[in-house]
Structures are given as structure tokens and as C-alpha cells.
Amino acid sequence: MIVDHHGNPVRTGRATVNGTSLHYRTAGSGPAVVLLHGVPKTGYHWRHLVPKLTGQYTVVVPDLRGLGDSARPADGYDSATMSDDIAALMAHLGHASYSVMGEDWGAVIGYQLAARHRDHVNALVFCEALFPGFGFEDHTALTHENVSSGMHLWHLGFYFQPDVPEMLIAGHERELITYMIKYERSHPDTATPDAVDEYVRCYSMPGGIRAMLAIYRAMLVDAEQNRQASQRKLDVPVLALGGSAFIGDRNETQMRLMAHDVTGHVFSAGHDLAEEVPDEVADVVLPFLAERL
Numbered sequence: 001m002i003v004d005h006h007g008n009p010v011r012t013g014r015a016t017v018n019g020t021s022l023h024y025r026t027a028g029s030g031p032a033v034v035l036l037h038g039v040p041k042t043g044y045h046w047r048h049l050v051p052k053l054t055g056q057y058t059v060v061v062p063d064l065r066g067l068g069d070s071a072r073p074a075d076g077y078d079s080a081t082m083s084d085d086i087a088a089l090m091a092h093l094g095h096a097s098y099s100v101m102g103e104d105w106g107a108v109i110g111y112q113l114a115a116r117h118r119d120h121v122n123a124l125v126f127c128e129a130l131f132p133g134f135g136f137e138d139h140t141a142l143t144h145e146n147v148s149s150g151m152h153l154w155h156l157g158f159y160f161q162p163d164v165p166e167m168l169i170a171g172h173e174r175e176l177i178t179y180m181i182k183y184e185r186s187h188p189d190t191a192t193p194d195a196v197d198e199y200v201r202c203y204s205m206p207g208g209i210r211a212m213l214a215i216y217r218a219m220l221v222d223a224e225q226n227r228q229a230s231q232r233k234l235d236v237p238v239l240a241l242g243g244s245a246f247i248g249d250r251n252e253t254q255m256r257l258m259a260h261d262v263t264g265h266v267f268s269a270g271h272d273l274a275e276e277v278p279d280e281v282a283d284v285v286l287p288f289l290a291e292r293l
Contacts (some may be wrong), residue, residue: 002047002061003052004028010061017088020076023069023262024062024089028054032095033121033289034086036113038104038129039212040177040273042068044198045103048278052286060098062089065105066211068202078221079105079132079216085114087120096120099289103127103274105215108222111258114236115229123292124259124283125232127241128271131254133223134230150245155180159216165210173204184271186245195275234259239288241281243269263288 002010002025010027025043033053037045053059063070065082076082086109090098099122102110107129114121130136139153140145146152148183159165169176177199182188202208238259240252244266252264265284269276 002027002044002050006049007049010050010054010059015089015092015287016111017092018076018081018085020065020073020085020208021071022062022065022085022089024060024093025050026058026060026093028057028059029210030056030057031289032060032093032098034090034098034100035059035096036100036102036106036110037061037064037067037085038102038106038198039067039215040103040180040203042199042202044068044195044272045272047195049282049285052278053283056286056288058095060093060095061078062086063202064109066207066214072211073206075214076204076224077211078115078218079109079112080222080225082109082215083116086113087117090120097122099123099125099292101125101127101285102129104129104271108132108226112225112229114234115232115258118235119234123237123239125239125288125291126251126255127273128243128251130247130250131226131258133220133226134254134257135250137223151247153292156216156219159213160219162217165213169209173209174200177203181272184246185276186243186268186270187276190272190276192231235261237261237288237292238263239285239286240264241273242266243271243273243276245269246271 004027010025035046043063066072100110107126114124139151140156181191240255242248242251255262
């Protein structure tokens with residue numbers, strides 16, 4: 001269960017937007033902030049951060065297209081389309097302007113949201129992600145540097161191959177998800193049983209793994225979308241957050257290619273900042289948002 005700053009359960013709903021149906025959670029009051037999760041996670045990833053925001057902000061936490069309890073359509077898993085999902089959801093909920101915080105794939109989608117819907121996005125918090133088209137693919141290579149640094153992203157090539165991953169993952173969703181989220185953290189104990197159970201529940205549902213793989217299989221399309229969007233840098237302020245044991249200050253380096261006003265911060269953590277070090281994240285994010293809203 002996700003609760004607000006009073007300990008009350010957040011509200012949940014569904015909205016038919018951009019040709020699909022999104023499940024979302026919302027709570028709080030004030031300027032809107034939308035939180036976009038990555039893979040293999042759901043909106044539940046933000047459970048520790050939500051109550052730190054709802055005292056000052058209206059927080060919207062969608063499950064991305066195909067993930068969590070959202071619908072699993074056959075297509076539309078490129079980051080531009082998925083960002084349009086979120087823009088349509090926020091318009092549906094009556095939010096004409098909002099800030100965006102994304103992590104992992106949610107950060108890439110958040111960037112596309114800020115690039116494609118510039119009149120609506122006030123600020124972007126970009127957490128622990130690599131951009132297709134700007135070096136993400138380099139980490140799929142079997143090199144000494146990638147392996148020794150822990151950044152050999154072997155799963156990208158595996159997921160890209162059609163049919164074989166579905167065959168091998170079926171019935172082993174728990175093993176894969178547990179391994180991925182624990183291996184990428186400095187603090188693996190923060191992958192608590194309730195979170196693992198929730199992620200396994202959602203990705204084990206019909207179409208759950210198919211949708212996850214479809215996001216990775218859209219990487220070449222994403223790369224071209226990112227290259228096109230980067231030709232016009234973002235004017236909104238960007239806070240780039242990294243974990244020292246994973247992407248680290250490369251988050252800031254990448255975002256400086258994409259935006260004019262970039263601030264960076266690196267935590268003593270791995271890949272899943274909002275679950276590993278939520279208090280520290282809030283201490284950095286809240287002042288950033290307060291200065292710009």
C-alpha cells in the first residue's frame with residue numbers, strides 16, 4: 001500500500017488515454033508532480049517518496065503502458081508514445097502544468113515528455129538512466145571495462161531477440177526480477193519482500209513480460225527519437241541524479257547534451273534511488289522543486 005503524508009492510502013483510478021488504459025495513483029494537493037517508474041518495477045517503486053511530497057504537491061504515479069496494472073496493448077512502447085500517454089493522462093486529470101520525475105526507463109520517457117510537451121512541463125528530475133542513441137548501446141558490449149565496472153548490460157541483447165526470452169523467462173519471473181533489482185543495488189535489502197511480490201505479480205500477469213520486452217525492443221526507435229529531440233535543448237531546469245555504484249555522474253553528463261540548465265547529484269547507492277535512499281533523495285529533490293514552482 002502507498003500512503004500520503006497523513007498515512008492515508010492514495011487514491012487509485014484508471015484513464016483511457018492515447019489509445020490505451022493507464023492505472024494511476026494520486027494524492028496530496030498543490031502543484032502537480034508526476035513520477036515515472038522504470039523496469040522491472042511499477043508505480044509501487046515510489047512508495048517511500050510519495051508521502052515526502054504530498055504535503056506540498058499533488059503527486060500522480062502512473063503505471064506505464066503495459067506495466068503494473070495498466071493495459072498491455074500490442075504496440076506503442078517507444079518512449080515518445082509512452083510520454084504522450086503521460087501527457088494525455090495529466091490533461092485528463094486537469095493538470096495543465098507539472099514537474100516530472102523519472103527513473104530508469106521512466107527517466108527516458110520523462111525526457112521525451114519534457115521535449116514533446118514543453119508548454120506543460122516545468123522541471124525534470126532525471127534518475128539513473130542511459131539514453132538510447134547516446135551511449136546506452138555501448139554498454140551491451142562484452143568488454144573488460146564494462147564487466148569490471150558492473151555496467152555490462154547483457155540483458156539488452158537478450159531481451160532484443162524475439163521469442164527466446166519469453167520462452168526462458170516464463171515461470172521464472174520471480175527469479176529474474178529478484179536478481180535484476182538486487183544485483184543493481186548497493187543496498188539489496190531495500191528490495192523488500194512486499195516490493196518483490198508486487199513486481200512479480202504484475203510482470204507474471206498475461207502480457208507482462210511481453211510488454212517489458214517490447215520497451216527494450218523499441219530501443220533503436222528511441223535512439224532516433226532522442227537524437228531528434230536533442231537538436232533543441234530543454235529550457236526547463238533539470239536535476240540529474242545518480243547512484244555511485246551504477247550510472248553515477250553520467251546522468252548529469254548526458255543531460256548536459258539535452259538541456260541548458262542541469263544540476264547533478266550522486267548518492268552512495270546503486271540503481272534504484274527512491275527505494276535505496278529515499279530520505280536522501282527527498283532532501284535533494286524537494287529544494288529543487290521548491291525553487292522552480
